[in-house]
Amino acid sequence: MSEVKAIAKLMQELEDxxxxxxxxxxxxxxxxxxxxxxxxxxxxxxxxALLDGLxxxxxxxxxxxxxxxxxxxxxxxxxxxxxxxVKVLDIFLKARAILTGFMGLSPAKRLVLRGMLSRPxxxxxxxxxxxxxxxxxxxxxxxxxxxxxxxxASPLLDNRHFRLLSSTAYHRRVPSMSTAxxxxxxxxxFFVGCLIDKIFPNIAEAAVKVLTGCGVGIYLPAGQGCCGxxxxxxxxRETFLKLLHHNLxxxxxxxxxxxxxxxxxxxxxxxKVWPVMVQDQDKELRQRVQHIADKTTDISxxxxxxxxxxxxxxxxxxxxxxxxxxxxxxxxxxxxxxxEPRKLLTAAGCRLKEMAEPDACxxxxxxxxxxxxxxxxxxxxxxxxxxxxxxxxxxxxxCPACMLQISDMLSQAGDAIGVxxxxxxxxxxxxxS
Numbered sequence: 001m002s003e004v005k006a007i008a009k010l011m012q013e014l015e016d017x018x019x020x021x022x023x024x025x026x027x028x029x030x031x032x033x034x035x036x037x038x039x040x041x042x043x044x045x046x047x048x049a050l051l052d053g054l055x056x057x058x059x060x061x062x063x064x065x066x067x068x069x070x071x072x073x074x075x076x077x078x079x080x081x082x083x084x085x086v087k088v089l090d091i092f093l094k095a096r097a098i099l100t101g102f103m104g105l106s107p108a109k110r111l112v113l114r115g116m117l118s119r120p121x122x123x124x125x126x127x128x129x130x131x132x133x134x135x136x137x138x139x140x141x142x143x144x145x146x147x148x149x150x151x152x153a154s155p156l157l158d159n160r161h162f163r164l165l166s167s168t169a170y171h172r173r174v175p176s177m178s179t180a181x182x183x184x185x186x187x188x189x190f191f192v193g194c195l196i197d198k199i200f201p202n203i204a205e206a207a208v209k210v211l212t213g214c215g216v217g218i219y220l221p222a223g224q225g226c227c228g229x230x231x232x233x234x235x236x237r238e239t240f241l242k243l244l245h246h247n248l249x250x251x252x253x254x255x256x257x258x259x260x261x262x263x264x265x266x267x268x269x270x271x272k273v274w275p276v277m278v279q280d281q282d283k284e285l286r287q288r289v290q291h292i293a294d295k296t297t298d299i300s301x302x303x304x305x306x307x308x309x310x311x312x313x314x315x316x317x318x319x320x321x322x323x324x325x326x327x328x329x330x331x332x333x334x335x336x337x338x339x340e341p342r343k344l345l346t347a348a349g350c351r352l353k354e355m356a357e358p359d360a361c362x363x364x365x366x367x368x369x370x371x372x373x374x375x376x377x378x379x380x381x382x383x384x385x386x387x388x389x390x391x392x393x394x395x396x397x398x399c400p401a402c403m404l405q406i407s408d409m410l411s412q413a414g415d416a417i418g419v420x421x422x423x424x425x426x427x428x429x430x431x432x433s
Contacts, residue, residue: 021048021086027078032361032379033071041068044078044088051095062103069096071372073365073379074233075329089334090276093232097277100235113231118239120225120246124171127198131165138164142411145419156370161411163199163404170201176222177208178254182215184306189256190220191247191270191296193227193263195400203400206427207262207299213430214306221250229269232277233366241281244274244289251292259296262423264328264399265366268335271296298331299423300398304340307347310426313433323350323425324392326383326406327359328399341398341422348425350394355386364405377409384409387417394418396425 027044028034034043041047047068057065072092079088105113116123138148141161148164150157170192181187188211196203211218225246231239251259261267271293278289323345332338338359345352363369363379383406387395395410395417397403407419 018048018052018091020084021045022084023049024083026081026083027088030077030081032075032077032363033073033375036375036378042071044072044082044086047072047092048086048088051091058099058102062099066099066103069099070368071375073329073361073363073368075361075365076333077329077361080333089273093273093277096233096235097237098235101237105234105236109234109236113234113236113239117226117231118242120223120243123226124169127165127169128172131167131169131198134164142414142416144416145407145411147407147411159412160373161408163407165198166201168201170197170204171222171224173201174204174208174220177218177220179212179218181217182212183309184215186215186257187217187219187255188302189251189254189259190218191227191251191259191261191263191266192220192224193261193266193400194230195404196263197224200400200403200421203262203421203424206421206424207260209427209430210299210303210310210423211260214303214309216306219251219254219256221253224250227263227266227269229265229273230366232269232273237277240277244278248288248292252288257295258302259292260299260302261296262299262398262421263401264298264331264335265401267296267298268330272334298335298337298340298398300341300344301335301337303423303426304343307343307426310347310430311433312347312349312426312429320349320351321393322353322391323394323396324353324355324387324390325358325422326355326362326387326395326397326402328397328402329359329361331398332359337398341396344422344426345396348422348429350425353390353392355390357386360386362402362405362409364401366401369405376405380405380409381413384413384415388413388415392417394420396420396422398422 023045025045031043069092074089076089116126137151139151141147141149146163147161149161192204208218225243228240228243274289275293278286325342325345327338342352360383361379362383363376365376369376395406398421403419410417
């Protein structure tokens with residue numbers, strides 16, 4: 001009964017938000033999926049028109065509604081350019097939750113989301129096990145980028161170039177941490193995130209190194225789980241709330257000034273999505289979530305004002321390494337953070353050279369990449385072409401999911417262009433200074 005009430009409340013919230021859309025079509029010009037397909041159903045306006053009659057359509061053709069809602073990267077390009085200020089991402093996430101509440105999860109998603117992701121300790125063990133055996137079914141693809149590909153034909157891995165799971169996840173290297181405040185007078189909680197923990201632990205190591213160098217105390221609680229966006233993107237609000245209830249107390253145990261992440265998606269989820277998706281919960285939980293959200297920020301935005309405290313030498317390479325930067329959608333379009341990562345790259349001694357459209361979506365979109373790889377890769381190849389045209393030695397970005405997509409596209413093209421996070425470049429410069 002409580003779930004039925006929750007769905008009814010979400011439905012009412014949808015109706016209240018949908019009236020704002022003027023159907024002007026401005027979203028067509030910026031939607032990366034529409035650019036590839038030319039289908040009105042794939043653009044925000046088409047989906048919002050569908051949602052106007054969601055209750056009727058949900059009973060009439062639930063599979064069709066689900067297909068149309070899922071053909072979306074959730075990149076926020078439409079919301080960032082909407083003259084009416086329609087909160088498109090909020091609407092789509094709520095609509096997916098309503099639809100999943102009606103249809104239920106597929107067996108595969110139920111296994112992955114509720115069977116593993118909602119249980120962080122088990123998820124960690126499964127990832128550890130997969131990391132030990134992954135090389136039996138993979139082979140190196142691009143040494144510069146660090147990608148691999150499948151040894152045998154596989155429906156999921158075929159044609160992809162991917163980054164392997166780390167042999168030792170970050171939570172195994174550093175289970176927890178609590179350090180005193182240094183010269184900055186600030187203390188930061190560090191939310192690691194799944195992709196950084198399990199695929200890019202070097203980013204977490206770089207983040208800790210830079211924060212410590214800036215005189216920032218660090219609180220890293222043990223047992224962190226996923227931020228919940230993979231579950232919510234699939235409409236699984238139950239798993240999302242379970243993960244929120246798991247993570248929230250961990251970051252309330254010790255007093256901190258800020259919560260930082262090195263993942264654009266995690267930052268956007270905690271800061272923007274967590275408060276929206278608990279609006280129907282009790283007042284105490286809403287206040288606790290809002291408190292965490294208010295002090296959450298991206299690591300580049302947090303570190304940039306303190307970068308001079310590191311006393312970095314002018315250049316690591318002679319001539320300076322040429323680096324281009326890709327703006328993650330969740331960082332620039334959702335949070336308005338774009339100057340700060342560039343400040344880090346300049347401080348790292350590289351020569352920053354902008355690509356044609358640095359804030360164009362790379363096409364990853366989380367599970368979108370798994371369901372619609374043909375569209376995802378077409379969008380990704382456009383990004384690859386822009387990166388290659390710059391003639392950069394490396395491309396940096398503040399989102400590990402974008403790093404996966406860009407690595408795939410560059411690797412398949414045979415490019416010798418490294419892919420990294422801006423905080424890694426600062427850590428490298430610290431070692432050289």
